[in-house]
Amino acid sequence: MVKNPNRYSKLIEKVFAKTFRQGEKDIFFQREDLAATAVELGIALPKNLGDIIYSFRYRVALPESIRRLAPEGLEWVIRPAGQAKYKFSLTAMPRIFPNTLLAETKIPDATPGIIGMYALNDEQSLLAKLRYNRLIDIFSGVTCYSLQNHLRTTVPEIGQVETDEIYVGVDRRGAQYVFPVQGKGGSDKLGIIQIEQDFALCAAKFPNLICRPIAAQFMDDNLIALFSFEESENGIGISEERHYRLVLPEQMTTEDLTNYRNRTDNPL
Structure with a gap:
């Protein structure tokens, strides 16, 4: 099994590519898709699969191959869609940053x-x-x-x-x-x-x-x-x-x- 710092990116790119349809605003996938795709790619998964989702929500941006497929003014984010279910979804405000000019x-x-x-x-x-x-x-x-x-x-x-x-x-x-x-x-x-x-x-x-x-x-x-x-x-x-x-x-x-x-x- 391959294990490297980019394994989360490779994994999420593949899951997105499998499910992406041009013009769709919501692209659904399940936690089991992560496991199956990891086996396909020979990627070592963390014990907590939720860490993959957490990373792309709060730590790092989604890979460029995914971001460039968003319409102008929008970005892809990962939203929950039920128990162990998720969706790539478009939004205009994915992250919240403080205004450095505020008193x-x-x-x-x-x-x-x-x-x-x-x-x-x-x-x-x-x-x-x-x-x-x-x-x-x-x-x-x-x-x-x-x-x-x-x-x-x-x-x-x-x-x-x-x-x-x-x-x-x-x-x-x-x-x-x-x-x-x-x-x-x-x-x-x-x-x-x-x-x-x-x-x-x-x-x-x-x-x-x-x-x-x-x-x-x-x-x-x-x-x-x-x-x-x-x-x-x-x-x-x-x-x-x-x-x-x-x-x-x-x-x-x-x-x-x-x-x-x-x-x-x-x-x-």
């Missing part, structure tokens, strides 16, 4: 020092900083509570989905919310597929709550980009983006506080 907001860092010392990876560190600094509350304007992290469940017509953390909240009117949160650190990138799944998760499991998916991305060690999303007839779009920098209390200046007080979106 920062300083927040006094309330993360316990011992948490920073022993966080096991970037994603866990990110989720901890969101939680201890109440960044979901600050960003959403809603009083929020962490309900569960790494929620894994099954959603009709999609199959198994996983959300990094679920918050529930209530605003001053008494309206109740659910905030599925996706966090990415290191080299992993935020993908629109996760947000689509979060909307579906809310509809299936929390139908009576207002659904506001949130995505979080480390821009550097203490600078966190947060995004919220909404659904419309044109699909999913980013409704808001904010950047929060966690700082020592003494790094907050009078000028900072004056600037924040004068921001035009202050509701008070």
